[in-house]
Amino acid sequence: MIKAIAKTRASTDVYAIALTAMIGLGLIFAAGFSHAAGAHDVAHDTRHAIAFPCH
Amino acid sequence: MLRHLLTSALIAGLAAGLLATVLQLAFVVPLILEGELYETGARLHFSATGSPQSPVGHPSIWVEPARHIGTFAMNLVTWSGFAFILIAGFAMAERAGSRIDTKTGAIWGLCGFIAIQLAPAAGLPPELPGSVGADLATRQLWWMGTVAATMGGLGLFAFGRGAVAYGVAALLLILPHAIGAPELDTYYGVAPAELSAHYAARALAVGAASWAILGAVAGAVWSRPA
Numbered sequence: 001m002i003k004a005i006a007k008t009r010a011s012t013d014v015y016a017i018a019l020t021a022m023i024g025l026g027l028i029f030a031a032g033f034s035h036a037a038g039a040h041d042v043a044h045d046t047r048h049a050i051a052f053p054c055h
Numbered sequence: 056m057l058r059h060l061l062t063s064a065l066i067a068g069l070a071a072g073l074l075a076t077v078l079q080l081a082f083v084v085p086l087i088l089e090g091e092l093y094e095t096g097a098r099l100h101f102s103a104t105g106s107p108q109s110p111v112g113h114p115s116i117w118v119e120p121a122r123h124i125g126t127f128a129m130n131l132v133t134w135s136g137f138a139f140i141l142i143a144g145f146a147m148a149e150r151a152g153s154r155i156d157t158k159t160g161a162i163w164g165l166c167g168f169i170a171i172q173l174a175p176a177a178g179l180p181p182e183l184p185g186s187v188g189a190d191l192a193t194r195q196l197w198w199m200g201t202v203a204a205t206m207g208g209l210g211l212f213a214f215g216r217g218a219v220a221y222g223v224a225a226l227l228l229i230l231p232h233a234i235g236a237p238e239l240d241t242y243y244g245v246a247p248a249e250l251s252a253h254y255a256a257r258a259l260a261v262g263a264a265s266w267a268i269l270g271a272v273a274g275a276v277w278s279r280p281a
Contacts, residue, residue, distance in 0.1 A: 010150075012056065013056050013146070013150070016056045016057040016060055016146075017060065017143050017146045017147060018143075019057065019060075020057075020060040020061065020064060020139050020142055020143040020146070021139065021140055021143035023061075023064075023136075023139045024064070024135075024136045024137065024138070024139025024140035024141075024143065025136070025140065026136070027132050027133070027135055027136030027139065028133060028136035028137065028140075030132065030136075031129050031132040031133040031136060032133060032136075033195070041125070042125035042126075042128065042129055043125070043129040044125075044126075044184075045079065045083075045084055045087055045122070045123075045125075045126040045129075046079075046126050046129040046130050046133055047129075048083075048087055048181065048182065048183075048184065048258070049075075049079045049083045049084075049087075049181075049258050049261065049262070050133065050171075050172065050258075050262060051172060051175065051176055051179065051180070051181035051182070051258060051262075052198075053175075053179055053188070053191065053194040053195050053198045054191075055191065
């Protein structure tokens with residue numbers, strides 16, 4: 001029983017970690033690679049400073 | 056667990072985004088503004104008279120204050136993105152028995168700098184506005200491949216055991232550069248070489264500092280007692 005609970009807990013943790021990483025990827029792609037013109041202008045200096053290949 | 060992951064990443068990302076913005080405004084943005092003088096033709100190097108000389112100096116960063124609000128906002132988003140990935144890495148490493156604190160966090164941050172900025176810059180150096188590059192999709196593909204291979208290589212060096220693991224790690228670090236970044240067969244630069252070189256070095260130095268800050272703050276908030 002305890003083992004089963006521990007196992008469930010561990011896999012929940014893996015989902016939580018994966019979700020965190022996915023949020024991170026989403027934010028980076030939105031800020032660094034979005035082609036919307038508005039996003040591009042606002043992000044211009046940030047993208048140059050971090051050297052994202054964006055245009 | 057999820058709450059700790061998300062709050063730690065947000066705190067570290069916002070702190071690093073704020074400090075990265077300050078560093079960029081002080082050291083990187085002035086050179087971007089100077090580069091734009093050549094991009095727009097407001098200033099010419101190698102002009103019609105044939106003189107390869109032009110005055111040194113950048114416009115004040117306060118000419119367009121609204122522009123920096125955008126930079127600040129995008130830094131908050133970008134560095135939060137980096138923070139979420141870093142914190143996910145911390146959590147995985149702790150499951151594998153690693154200890155994370157402020158100092159190891161800073162080392163993680165510097166590894167992030169190597170994977171996301173330094174290694175790609177070896178093939179695609181930070182560009183002043185107005186630089187002309189090879190086909191965008193090909194460059195993005197090489198950039199992503201290089202980031203992934205470098206992360207994998209550094210991770211294997213840190214957590215792998217034995218000669219095979221280290222050999223594969225070295226191969227992963229070298230492979231993107233052996234393949235080579237997409238490049239043009241012509242130089243198009245309109246800005247002085249000194250300005251471009253200074254810009255590339257500045258962007259990397261500020262990136263390294265920002266990543267070290269991100270890693271240290273992330274390590275501190277992640278390891279704080281619940």
